[in-house]
Amino acid sequence: MTSESKLLTMREAIARHVPSGSMVLLGTQLEQMIPFAAGHELIRQGRRDLTLVGPISDILFDQMVGAGCVARVMAAWVGNVSAGVGYCFRRAVEHGIPRRIETVDYSNFTMALALHAAALGVPFMPTYATLGSDLLKKNGNLREFSSPVSEEKLVAVRALRPDVAILHVQRADAQGNAHLWGSLGVAVDGARAARKLIIVAEEIVEPGVIASDPNRTLVPGFLVTAVVHEPWGAHPSPVQGYYGRDHEFFAQYHDQTRRLEDFEEWLAHWILQAPDRRTYVNLLGAARTEGLGVKQHALSAAVDFGY
């Protein structure tokens, strides 16, 4: 039985498994369940030269770029989904503040296919997407080729195998068997594409809860490197069944990061001076977290695995 616990604190998980220079996959569920707590810990531990990978990350990549952790961004979209551009990302790309970064532009679909290829263990996936675009011309991981079975042009999307994927989920057991529901995005492929996998969960549950519904299990626990129990770890992004999206937080971030000095203040207040997620949640205050909580539950119909 491989039943030893993989539970670590966020601090331990990041310290042990995400060194500077790593290629890190974040934001696999798009606008939901973005692992902000993990990103903040990477900032606090002063990681440098990271390659960030993900389709979009809402404002997480912007924060990490602004904090100087990042050498390269491989993504389809970097900004603030409900408010517009990401000012830290712009400052880095346009002016090299706080440092120059390299950008490798994907579309959502080609990012999904890059992770899918790695999850399936093949060097590439074929697609018609990006034909005719400047993404194809400028991204060296997209390459035009002739279909071996038809007279067609196709794009080969090279497999991307991140050093570590960090996924926020609703619930997991201590061995890493996890239930993720609602917004799946590229989570299933992302979890299998990476060399290491850190699961951040709103709740830690008994193994029997996960095993009661093995169709919903994200990946078998033996693929999981570490499990972190971090309630509110995805705020300000939503977690279906746990809390809503804090739209105002995104709007405030937009306003408070337009100028570099303001961003530095924001960074100090919300990340550098908050040693852990508990402190961050206290900064939010009870009124705010209550407002984001679930007002009406909507439980799924059961299925029967009996015989």
Added chain:
Amino acid sequence: MTSESKLLTMREAIARHVPSGSMVLLGTQLEQMIPFAAGHELIRQGRRDLTLVGPISDILFDQMVGAGCVARVMAAWVGNVSAGVGYCFRRAVEHGIPRRIETVDYSNFTMALALHAAALGVPFMPTYATLGSDLLKKNGNLREFSSPVSEEKLVAVRALRPDVAILHVQRADAQGNAHLWGSLGVAVDGARAARKLIIVAEEIVEPGVIASDPNRTLVPGFLVTAVVHEPWGAHPSPVQGYYGRDHEFFAQYHDQTRRLEDFEEWLAHWILQAPDRRTYVNLLGAARTEGLGVKQHALSAAVDFGY
């Protein structure tokens, strides 16, 4: 609102949507939920020149070949999973009885990839599987090529787009939104690969039951052509949560189909003289169906889609 019912009887669904000459995908969930009732109706309606597609089908392909419905079999494995060979398949391939059939041999993985390519809308999928095998040499839908992104040989598995897929599931609503659980096999890709999709369900439920858990929905209802309510429609294969595998039935089929005359008797008794599934279930008898029923239920833990 696309809310008109797609409910048909099995007879109507087969009559309208599966003409002779069709390429039909069956057995996507491997040893579970094989759509035997649909196969039997195809036999009763005298379909000819079908191309059967599927990874394995336990004894269903053998029956349809024996009944003379089939011109071609594209599969990874044709036989009787718990008892050994399929005698009708052997008679057809070795002696042209009741007619010659063409066989196109896949492996399980390459069959899955052929359907995956069609589901993703690309002409092929790359793999290392079948390199060095005679499957690669003899199956024209497998072609060796050079990777466009690395110095490697790969096999291109050509997309297979069946005319119709028939999938047995546990429950569906009248619009075709379906919940399938337990053994998934190649069902998700198969359902999306085919031009038409017939869902055969143990139970028809209110739309709200399916919508309560949209992560479990097999395909959106608008991809479904027809829905058939057919309890026991997968017997003798098992349906998780509904009934077990009738091992004895498979053993009896093995014994009673070794000789051509015996197969013809078997065919008359279980299919030709049983005009519908209700009659077939009556032939099984209450003791047998009770014996196969669920003895101990095992309900999945709920998830919350609330906010």
Added chain:
Amino acid sequence: MAAHSEPELATRGYTFSELMVAAAAREIADGELVFVGMRLPMLAFLVARRTHAPGAIGLFENGIIRETPSTELLYTMGDPPNLRGATQCGQMLDVMGLLQQGRVDVGFLGAAEVDRFGNLNTTWGRRNKEVQRLPGSGGACDIACLARRTVVLLVHDRSRLCDRVGHITSPGYGSGNSWRRAQGLPVASGPSAVITTLGVLRFGHDGEAFLASVHPGISVEEVLANTGWTLRVADELIETLPPSDAELSVMREIDPNHFWTR
């Protein structure tokens, strides 16, 4: 899209954003599969469903498919109301697979720049002489490549409707004529309309845009003066039909504070 807002509302009874939403809604036929997007296209999709296209189906890049849209105002496609009661919450590849199969009828896109051949740029902006880094493609390039029709919405302005975009994030008709075929893009695909704050552009067989309709109260000259190339004008130029009461009432029910339709 604030330029024309408040005065318009007073004199005409609707804003130009509302006119754009109504025009966009009419690009959706009943029963069609629609890659929806957020903001104005989302409103357009809701208007279409509640008026002439009750069977239109919405697809979202995060894997969500909805036959009955959420009635709440969404800020992102991942907002919890968009998941509960969805027809399916699948993986991104599930919806992108439908797109690549050619099953998606129409996709809505925004853009920083669009050019005479309908190519879109959402990667690099220009303001004065400085280059600005914009968020990038997201799913826009995929939709522009693979949807049967693409509809673009943007503010009409010389700097944004330019002769040739600086960067093709999402391909339109490239340099015109058979360019899309030569690239290997699907036969049935490409931009079908550009809906701006001044009018609606469509595309000729040669892939070049022409002015198909002008919004009420806007002159052709005004459109041409605000377009960065010599825009062709349709022989049978029409005036854009204003939003109907039914269309407006849906928009205002969903967005009572004009959050999206300022």
Added chain:
Amino acid sequence: MAAHSEPELATRGYTFSELMVAAAAREIADGELVFVGMRLPMLAFLVARRTHAPGAIGLFENGIIRETPSTELLYTMGDPPNLRGATQCGQMLDVMGLLQQGRVDVGFLGAAEVDRFGNLNTTWGRRNKEVQRLPGSGGACDIACLARRTVVLLVHDRSRLCDRVGHITSPGYGSGNSWRRAQGLPVASGPSAVITTLGVLRFGHDGEAFLASVHPGISVEEVLANTGWTLRVADELIETLPPSDAELSVMREIDPNHFWTR
């Protein structure tokens, strides 16, 4: 595998099938990922888990992954007890993806024919002079191509251990030496053992099989006489270790009526 059964049980206390299961179980190391299959390999997996490899994990082609095996006798991998309480019930591509990533340590296969280079045939049989159509590959070809090690179980018989198989359903070492590399197969892959009713064959660096151990009471001559080519014999030939009491008790608990181990 009925040839040696009942008398063996009486004189030795175990059947040759039970010996094969024990030998197969020892091919599994603790913590390994195992493509299990049914019948004898399934029993071998259960024996390994209950004795020396408690952390071995089972994978099945229908998408099922189990860290704790079902304790009921299974006729197929899709039997309901194999799903309930599984670690994951995914799609076939999920487990095949793990296999193609090189994460699966060992796969068990049966065969109608195996040849001197470990190539397997499960597509076309030969009986007397007639050709017989067999069920085909299933997942065997995939496992033979992609698993880090493959272990084959079959009855030892001249017609089944033949010089060259008539059809390579599942590639072993082809024609030997660097053949697998030349085909493009993964570096770390290929057959590691053929466990028969008479002994265990392993493979040299040149890809050719040799007799590594003989079962108790079997002579080398008997093995050679029942092999369809001139089988090499290991310099340090050993006798196959008989099944231990612990191994036998697991087999008989799961299969008390010798359904699989006749």
